[in-house]
Amino acid sequence: NMTSPRAAFLLEQQFYKFNDYNSTTDFLHFHHIPKTGGTSISDLLNKTLSDFIRNSGNGEQRTAILPGSKRSGSFSESEFYQLIGGKSAESINPNIDLHYLASYGHTRLRPIHGPNRTKLSKFFQEYSEMVKSRHNKTIRLRSLGMLREPMDLRASNHAMAMCALNGKVYNHNFRRSKKGLGP
Helix, strand or coil, X not given: CCXXXXXXXXXXXXXXXXXXXXXXXXXXXXXXXXCCCHHHHHHHHHHHHHCCCEECCCCCEECCECCCCCCCCECCHHHHHHHCCCCCHHHCCCCCCCCCCEEEEECCCCCCCCCCCCHHHHXXXXXXXXXXXXXXXXXEEEEEECCCCHHHHHHHHHHHHHHHHHHHHHHHHHHHHHCCCCC
């Protein structure tokens, strides 16, 4: 309501957000929705944060990107556990440093709470509990996503599907020509 005495303040609050990111407590997950330009953002996160190496105190160096992050694919919980030496949250060496800053991967917009929550949501809950039990600190999960103009997204999806279809047609015709058959 622009007639309110606080209208200017409320409007400013809607469009101006104070940067309250804290690298010691915040964990950023980039939800890479397919075909939204997210591979470029994943590359940027990797380049920026890979330069930020944390020393775990025992001489071991770890990257700031959570293992299992995929540049252009779904986040892999099993790869995370495999790379840090376990099969589940309970089987990980309690001395492993878990001071990662971010992760990324293809995700769909689905529930993160309740009975229909995603496996990724469950994983992040387990991860925050692991960090709390090992380092006695609470992490704040921050989420970042990108949206794309709907018609542009549909056109891009269509072009990708047509390229895949054309590739299959080309391969089919190529195999037929090797057998001496025409297209």
